[in-house]
Amino acid sequence: MITLPTLLLVLAADSGVAVIPRPAHVAPGSGAFVVTGATVIVTDRATRPLGDLLSDYLYPATGLRLAVRTTAPAGARVIALHLDPALTSLGAEGYRLDVTLGRVAIRAPQPAGTFYAIQTLRQLLPPAIFRQARVPTAVWTIPAVSIEDSPRFRWRGIHLDVARHFMPKEFVKKLVDLAALHKLNRLHLHLTDDQGWRVEIRQYPRLTQVGAWRRQTIIGHPDRDSTKWRFDGQPHGGFYTQDDIAELVAYAQARFVTIVPEIEMPGHSQAAIAAYPELGNKPDTLPVWTAWGVDENIVNPGDATIRFEQNVLTEVMALFPGRWIHVGGDEAPKTQWKASPLAQARIRELGLKDEDELQSYFTRRMDEFLTA
Secondary structure (H helix, E strand, C coil): CCCHHHHHHHHHHCCCCCCCCCHHHHEEEEEEEECCCCCEEEEEECHHHHHHHHHHHHHHHHHHCCCEECCCHHHHHHHEECCCCCHHHHCCCCEEEEECCCCEEEEEHHHHHHHHHHHHHHCCHHHHHCCCCCCCCCEEEECCCCCCCCCCCCCCCCEEEECCCCCHHHHHHHHHHHHHHHHCCEEEECCCCEECEEECCCCCCHHCCCCCECCEEECCCCCEEEHHHCCCCCEEECCCCCHHHHHHHHHHHHCCCEEEEEEECCCCHHHHHHEEEEEEEECCCCCCCCCCCCCCCCCCHHHHHHHHHHHHHHHHHCCCCCCCCCCCCCCCCCHHHHHHHHHHHHHHHHHHCCCCHHHHHHHHHHHHHCCC
C-alpha cells in the first residue's frame, strides 16, 4: 500500500516539488523565496479577498501577519496575486505560479485559479505551515519553481455521510478546508437516511424533532440472524439549522466548494417515516432505524407524499444555491409497494409495468419539479 508520505516522496523526486494533486507543468528553479515579517501580499481589487485569506492561512504557524496592499515599497519581497485575462486558455480554475528568490507571482484568469494557486503555495511551504500554533524555529521557505496548472476534471468531489453519523458544523468546515487544499470543488452532503434526518425543514418540524435522533446504534456489521445483533445503548443525533446551512454554504463558497445536498427518496427514508408515519406504506409507527443495511421501509408513492417531498425540496433549493440536488434513488426494495393497495392502484392508473417503473415515475416527478 502506498502511504501519503511515500506518495509525497515520489512526487518530489519526479518533479522537484511535493504538491497534491500533481500540477500539469512544473519547472523547478534554483534557491528559494523566504517568507518574513517584511513580506507583502500585493493584490488587485478582484483578488483582495484572496490576499486576506492567504494572510489568514499563514498567520497561525508563522506568527507573521503579512500586510495586504495594492502596492508595495520598492525592493520589498512580495507575493503578488493578479488576475490576467491573457491566461483564459487555462480555464476558470487554471493559474500560473512563479517563485523566484525575490518574488512570488500568481496569475490567473479567474479568482478560482488564484485560490488554487494559493493552495499550491501552501503545500510548497514546510509542512509545519499547517500547524495552528506558532512554530518559532521554522524558516518559511518556498522553493523556486514555475508551475502552470489547470484541472483535468470539472467535478472533483468528496462525499460526507452525516445521516448515519452526525458531524458537527465545525467538522464540516474542516473537511471543506481539506477538500479545498487538495483542489476538490464539490462536497456531496448526505443529509438524510434511515438512521437520521439532519437538515431543518421548517414546514415539517418533526423531521428534526423526531427524525434526527435514534435511541442507539448497532455495533459492527449486522448478522443475518438479527437475534445476534448488539447495540451500544447510546442515543445519537443532531441536525443543522437553516442558519447553520447558510453558514456552511457561505464558508464553502469562499473556498470555491459547492455543497451538493442529498435528500434520499423513496428508499432510505425510515427517519422521515418515523417523523411522519403517513409517509409509509403500513399503519405502523416506526422508530428511526438503529441498524445498517438496506431497509424495506420506503415512502409510499401517493400524491400527498410527492407533495411532501417537493415541499422539502423547495426549502432545500432555497438553502443551497448550487445547480445540483441529489435525490437518492438507490436501494429501494419494492416489497411494501408490491403489497400496497395504493401503490398497485397507482401502477394501474398510470399504465405502468411494475414497481420499478413506479419508482421511475416518482423520480421523474422530482426531476420535473427541480428543473421547472
